[in-house]
Amino acid sequence: MFAIEVDNLTKIYGKGETTVTALQDATFKVRPGELVAILGPSGSGKTTLLTCIGLINEPTLGTVVIDGTTVADGGWHGGIDLKRMRREKLGFIFQAHNLIPFLTAQENVMIALEINGLTRNEAKKRSVELLSALNLGHRINNYPSALSGGESQRVAIARALANRPKVILADEPTAALDTENGKNVMDLLKKLAVENHSAIMVVTHDHRMVDGFDRIFTVSDGRITDEKIS
């Protein structure tokens, strides 16, 4: 079974004469454990692709299947619980890490676990495991404001991994980091893709960061124009 199946995915913004086609006929499949990079200039449609797969943006046409569940079929699939899908099957990593400022590093991971139904003790235990695995065991009680950019991004990765999602979507995860920290984060994602058997799709405009990715899509004017396989 594929982690992601996308067929003729199209996203058109606006109505009537003022429509903008942000994404057109995207078709691909991603296996569990595969690491996929999406490259392209600003406004090319790479984030639109990510948000359509991430169940944030409703596709206009085409189908999206996540871990065997059809989530979009010319619009959202009838009866699909988007929040539940996002909670259980997807993990998100953002450019600005988006940690909740009033929660400690540990609580930022715990919140993802608790809203997925884990008890407080279970969430506590798993969050410590995850943060320790990402070398943040000594920072669990620190607020995001006290963490460096690299540390914050690692907490965000721990949160994304918390519920063992089938798919991890990362939007410019290294954009706010220096080269060394950016490289470390990318290496970490590669390692996690293998260990957790999760499909990881990373949007980036930095070609230097995609070494070692299984596949690299290039998006231009809303179309996937190139696909390289390592």
Next chain:
Amino acid sequence: MNLAIRDIRYHRGRFILTSIGLGLLLGVVISMGGIYRGLIADALAILNTNKADIWVVQQGTSGPFAESSRIPEESRYRIAAVPGVAAVSPLAFQTIQIERSGKPFRFFLIGYGLDSFGGPPDIIAGRNIRQKHYEMVVARAMRIELGEKITLGQNEYTVVGISENIVSSGGDPVAYVTLSDAQEIQFKKSNHAIRNDRAKIGAGVAGNKALSPQQAELLKQNIIAATESTHTVNTVMVRLVPGADLKETQERIERWNRLRAISDAEQTAILAKGMIEKARMQLGLFRVILLVISGVIISLIIYTSTLDKIRVIATLKLIGSQNRVIIGMILQQSLLMGVLAYGIGYLVILLTYEKFPRRIVLEAFDLQMLFVIVMAICTISSFVGIRKALKVEPAEALGG
């Protein structure tokens, strides 16, 4: 995980300061309720202390507290003879303002018969009045020492006792003297006026050539005695024998004596509803306005706090958080702010209410009702924030 508590913990300075501001506002609301209850308690204090069944006043008046009432003192004997009456007590009273330590000093002076009820409540220092003249008992709130002398009218009165606090319907502390002293203070004319009146009466009688000198002198003495008499009271309190019919006794007193007999319940209504109705409405209106202001402030605080958290809310939605988690965070913050503000307001009033110039009576029911209202306001106020939060799209979490 309770997000509301964690947000408050992180922004505790802002939260506490906001709650203090709101708490002071709620303190004013609580104090206004207390002032209103105090007005009622003050208005009814003399009634409750005396425990009279009927207040007999001048016919056609709503006296003795709501308007002026003057009746002859001897009517007490006629009233005492009415079937069903157990005891009567005539009272004379007036509000007096004197100069004390260079400042105006106002109090309510009650004159009562030493042989009947209507005197001061519990004496907490000194003793009750024993002599027929020139002794005085004052309420604790007057802050007058035992043995102090107060000049009222043409005489000096010695404070022999301090009573528990009691105030008039106007909120002035009460002092007690004997009935005859009170009558003298209230009704006796000044020496100059007496001399003037006597000269006028003398001249008028002397001008009547039909009278012999003896008859003229006798007439003059009678007229002077009548005009200088102080045997007038403002009311006669009546206590009934057990089982006596109140209505019937009232009717009998009114029928015979051209007086008005007001039952204790009617007197309570006159004082509570009539005299303080406008004050009640005024205070009620202020309270409503302040509660509306509190509601608007809470709404604004919650709304701006929600705006501050748009990205947090979007992130929560993106990671699959249920709406109840987000609604709970906003609603709980609003309610916690309300609880803290109410607590601060209550504490402020609790620590200061005795220092207010007017009596503040805090009743548990009023406080409970206000708490419920504050919680309702917080809940309603949080709707604007919740509405905004529910409209936030998860996509807003993306981007730099």
